Each structure stands twice: as structure tokens, then as C-alpha cells.
Amino acid sequence: MEKVIVIGSGFSSLSASCYLAKAGYEVEMFEKNATVGGRARQLVKDGFTFDIGPSWYWMPDIFDKFFADFHKKTSDYYQLDKLNPAYKIFFEDDIITIGDCMENICSEFERIESGSSEHLKQFIDEAQENYDIAINKVVLRPGLSPLELVTKETVLKVDQFFKTISQQVRKRFKNPKLVSTLEFPVLFLGAKPNKTPSFYSFMNFADFGLGTWHPKGGMYEIIKAMKSLAEELGVIIHTQSPASHILVSDGEVLGIRSKGTNHLADYVVSGADYHHTETLLDKKYRQYSEEYWDKKTYAPSSLLFYIGFDKKLENIEHHNLFFDTDFEKHAQEIYDEPQWPTNPLFYANFPSVTDASMAPKDQETGFFLIPIAPGLEDTPQLRDQYYDIVMDRFEKLTKQTVKKSVIFKESFCVNDFVEQYNSYKGNAYGLANTLRQTAFLRPNLKSSKVKNLFFTGQLTVPGPGVPPSLISGKLVADLIIKK
Numbered sequence: 355m356e357k358v359i360v361i362g363s364g365f366s367s368l369s370a371s372c373y374l375a376k377a378g379y380e381v382e383m384f385e386k387n388a389t390v391g392g393r394a395r396q397l398v399k400d401g402f403t404f405d406i407g408p409s410w411y412w413m414p415d416i417f418d419k420f421f422a423d424f425h426k427k428t429s430d431y432y433q434l435d436k437l438n439p440a441y442k443i444f445f446e447d448d449i450i451t452i453g454d455c456m457e458n459i460c461s462e463f464e465r466i467e468s469g470s471s472e473h474l475k476q477f478i479d480e481a482q483e484n485y486d487i488a489i490n491k492v493v494l495r496p497g498l499s500p501l502e503l504v505t506k507e508t509v510l511k512v513d514q515f516f517k518t519i520s521q522q523v524r525k526r527f528k529n530p531k532l533v534s535t536l537e538f539p540v541l542f543l544g545a546k547p548n549k550t551p552s553f554y555s556f557m558n559f560a561d562f563g564l565g566t567w568h569p570k571g572g573m574y575e576i577i578k579a580m581k582s583l584a585e586e587l588g589v590i591i592h593t594q595s596p597a598s599h600i601l602v603s604d605g606e607v608l609g610i611r612s613k614g615t616n617h618l619a620d621y622v623v624s625g626a627d628y629h630h631t632e633t634l635l636d637k638k639y640r641q642y643s644e645e646y647w648d649k650k651t652y653a654p655s656s657l658l659f660y661i662g663f664d665k666k667l668e669n670i671e672h673h674n675l676f677f678d679t680d681f682e683k684h685a686q687e688i689y690d691e692p693q694w695p696t697n698p699l700f701y702a703n704f705p706s707v708t709d710a711s712m713a714p715k716d717q718e719t720g721f722f723l724i725p726i727a728p729g730l731e732d733t734p735q736l737r738d739q740y741y742d743i744v745m746d747r748f749e750k751l752t753k754q755t756v757k758k759s760v761i762f763k764e765s766f767c768v769n770d771f772v773e774q775y776n777s778y779k780g781n782a783y784g785l786a787n788t789l790r791q792t793a794f795l796r797p798n799l800k801s802s803k804v805k806n807l808f809f810t811g812q813l814t815v816p817g818p819g820v821p822p823s824l825i826s827g828k829l830v831a832d833l834i835i836k837k
């Protein structure tokens with residue numbers, strides 16, 4: 355039986371491990387941290403449960419497909435509920451509530467801009483076509499050749515790769531609040547809407563067409579499900595076991611070294627951050643230079659606060675976006691002139707609003723996220739300064755006092771991303787999906803310098819996010835299985 359060593363235990367590594375084990379490989383996973391899940395780990399404190407990273411469950415079809423490949427259903431592992439409303443967006447002078455179906459969303463659009471619901475329906479119909487092409491065809495290709503992008507369907511939509519999502523949205527909607535609402539989903543791809551091809555409007559279908567879901571107990575339930583599936587399939591998981599070297603002989607991978615011991619294998623797959631993985635190789639075996647990595651466009655890093663509140667909060671939903679400041683200026687401070695944002699947009703998640711299991715009775719679990727440029731200076735003073743900014747704005751916009759109700763707060767920022775995940779410049783979501791960083795233009799799934807060494811995860815194909823990480827694991831497993 356051939357053996358595969360998998361580095362890391364995030365969504366991509368777990369996915370690759372499951373597919374490889376199912377295909378008959380002996381699979382052993384090495385994770386540096388004490389628990390599995392990577393950026394999707396969990397923090398449990400004083401009865402409060404926090405997802406440390408992802409909190410939006412979008413594209414439920416991709417999770418269904420993953421489990422179906424193993425003759426399982428998501429419901430075999432966790433209970434999934436559709437959120438209604440999906441989320442709420444706070445602007446300076448209004449609140450937009452996104453419901454759980456197009457009918458509700460159309461009424462909300464009409465309230466803001468008369469006649470906009472017809473434009474919205476057309477826009478979402480096109481977005482659905484793009485979703486079918488992207489998710490069922492393009493994204494399932496391993497990014498080895500430019501020809502993979504050329505299909506009957508993409509040729510007909512070639513103009514959408516050269517126009518941006520911003521242009522497409524602004525052509526149809528005048529109200530700036532609706533524009534921001536429709537530009538928000540592509541932020542998950544990690545780049546500015548005016549740098550993201552309009553073909554990526556498939557994210558708007560994911561948002562309005564497929565809806566926002568919540569696994570009871572939080573996103574970590576998916577990690578627990580995948581770990582349990584991997585173990586059922588025979589995968590051996592070692593935690594607190596960092597890979598310190600990738601062993602290579604005559605250009606062929608031999609295995610890894612972890613905690614001073616060599617572990618041999620026929621193949622190595624790394625789901626750890628790509629740049630870090632290459633530093634585990636002798637220089638002559640690295641494919642990309644430091645200059646290459648430095649020039650890439652990264653998805654943002656984040657400043658995060660995990661807060662236990664001693665009361666139920668008012669005027670909030672499960673997911674809340676605070677777009678009461680200048681979207682464009684904040685985006686510039688992330689991508690064009692990296693610096694701590696002057697007046698940041700932020701996101702707040704209160705899973706205990708819909709899921710009582712996430713907080714003690716009559717209390718609230720709160721997660722606040724400010725997107726920031728990767729590589730910024732990260733100090734306790736800066737974290738405190740932004741905590742105050744966010745809390746003051748939150749109190750004002752939701753019309754309540756909350757600071758006095760904080761039982762505890764923990765923060766997570768650039769230095770933690772580097773220290774905990776070996777993340778390049780402390781990026782949170784990997785490499786952005788811009789036109790120049792799509793498919794075959796991304797760091798490759800397969801090493802061109804070391805035989806039988808492969809990569810998976812949010813820095814390679816197809817890109818950032820939980821659903822793409824599941825797909826990335828499948829793509830890399832397929833490359834090995836086909837060999």
C-alpha cells in the first residue's frame with residue numbers, strides 16, 4: 355500500500371486525507387497545533403463557544419457533495435439551519451436586512467430604490483449561470499493549464515473576465531447602499547470589487563440564491579465531522595507534530611521530519627501555507643522566490659475579538675455587517691497603501707442569537723472582525739485602540755451599552771496568524787482571487803521541482819474560503835490517484 359503524509363489539518367488537508375484514504379492509500383497527518391482544524395479551530399471559554407475563523411456557511415451544495423462522495427450526508431454529522439434573516443447591514447442612516455429568499459430581498463431592495471428588484475432578479479439569474487459554470491466545471495479543474503478555463507460556456511462569457519464586478523453592479527444600481535450590499539460577497543475572494551472580474555458574481559448567487567446556513571454548535575462541527583470521517587477511513591492524525599523538514603533525495607520526496615524523527619512516505623501533500631511549506635525544503639527545491647511571494651496580492655489579515663457578554667444584546671442578528679464608513683477608503687488601506695484603517699468597516703457575529711448552545715443562558719457570544727492589510731505592525735496598544743473604536747461604533751449603531759457587559763475578551767491578529775499557522779505576513783484568508791491570480795496563475799498544486807510533492811489549501815487552487823478548501827483537497831487527491 356502506498357503511503358501519503360499530509361502536513362496540516364485544515365479543511366484542505368482533511369479533505370485530501372479523506373479522498374486519499376478512500377482510494378486505498380495509507381494516510382498519516384501531521385499538525386503543528388494541539389487541535390485539528392487550522393484557521394477553523396474553536397475557542398471554548400466559560401461556557402461560550404467561538405469559531406476562531408470562518409463563521410459564514412455558504413454554498414451548502416459543496417458540503418453536500420463532499421459528504422456524498424463518502425456515501426454520507428451532512429445530517430449524519432451536524433444539524434444545519436438556514437438563517438432568516440441571513441444577515442443585517444448597518445449603514446450610517448439605515449439598516450438593510452437580507453432575508454432568506456429572493457422575494458424578501460426584492461422587497462428590501464424596492465424599499466431602498468424603486469425599480470431595483472427587477473434589476474436584481476436579472477443580476478441573480480446571470481449570477482446563477484456563472485455559479486453553475488464556475489462550481490460545476492471550472493473550479494473542479496486542477497489549474498495545470500490555461501486551456502482548462504476554455505469551455506463552451508466560458509468562451510461565451512469571456513467579456514465577464516475583463517469587466518469588474520463593481521462595473522456590473524454600478525451599471526444596474528444607483529443607491530450606494532445597494533452597491534455595497536452587492537459588492538460585499540466578492541470580499542470573500544480576498545480582493546477589491548473593482549479588481550474582481552464580473553464572472554465572480556457567482557458569489558452573489560451563493561449569497562442571495564443559496565442562502566446563509568448555520569451548523570448547530572458552530573462551524574467547528576464541520577471540522578469534527580471531517581476528522582471523524584477521516585478516522586473512519588483509517589487516517590492517522592498526529593497533533594502537536596510540526597513538520598520541520600521535507601525530505602528529498604535526487605529530486606524525489608522521501609517524507610518529512612517531525613520532532614527529530616524522519617517519517618517516510620511515497621507522497622507528501624502540504625495544506626500548511628504554501629510559502630512556509632517551501633521553506634521546509636532546501637533552497638534548490640523551492641519553486642517560487644521571496645520576490646514572487648512579496649509581489650502577490652493577499653487576501654486581508656484580520657484583527658479579531660472574541661467576547662463573552664453577560665447579557666443578551668439588542669438589535670442584532672446572527673451575522674451583522676457595519677458599513678457605516680467609507681468602503682472604498684478602507685479597501686485602499688488594505689490593498690493600495692497598506693496601513694491601519696482610519697475608519698474601518700467591521701463584521702460582528704453572534705451565533706448565540708440563533709443557537710442557544712453557543713453561550714450560557716441569557717448571555718451572548720460575540721465575535722468581531724476588522725479586515726486589515728497583511729504584514730502590518732501588531733501591538734497590544736493598537737489592538738486596544740481598535741477595540742475601543744469598534745465598541746463605540748457598535749454601541750451607537752445598535753443603540754445600547756455593551757462595554758460594561760464584557761465578561762472577557764480575547765484578541766487575535768497578524769502576529770497570531772504567523773505564530774499559530776506559519777502564515778505569510780499573517781494573512782488570514784490566503785491569496786486573493788484576482789484575474790492574474792486565478793486557476794493556472796496561482797501557485798501550483800504540484801511541485802515542479804520535487805517529484806511526488808503536492809500542495810493544497812487557500813494559497814493554491816481554487817482559492818480562499820471553506821468550500822474552495824474542500825475542493826482543493828479533492829483536486830490534489832485526484833492528481834495523486836491518477837498517477
Ligand SMILES: Cc1cc2nc3c(=O)[nH]c(=O)nc-3n(C[C@H](O)[C@H](O)[C@H](O)COP(=O)(O)OP(=O)(O)OC[C@H]3O[C@@H](n4cnc5c(N)ncnc54)[C@H](O)[C@@H]3O)c2cc1C
Nearest residue numbers: 362364365366386392393408409410597626811812819820
Ligand atoms: C478570521 C477568518 C474568518 C474566515 N471566515 C470565513 C467564512 O466565514 N467562510 C468561509 O468559507 N471561509 C472563511 N475563512 C477562510 C477559511 O477559514 C479558510 O480559507 C480555510 O479554513 C483554509 O483552510 P486551509 O486548509 O487552506 O488552511 P488552514 O486552515 O490554515 O490549515 C493549515 C494547517 O497547517 C498547519 N501547519 C502550518 N505549518 C505547519 C507545519 N510546519 N507542520 C504541521 N502543520 C502545520 C496549521 O497549523 C494549520 O492547521 C475565514 C478565515 C479566517 C482566518
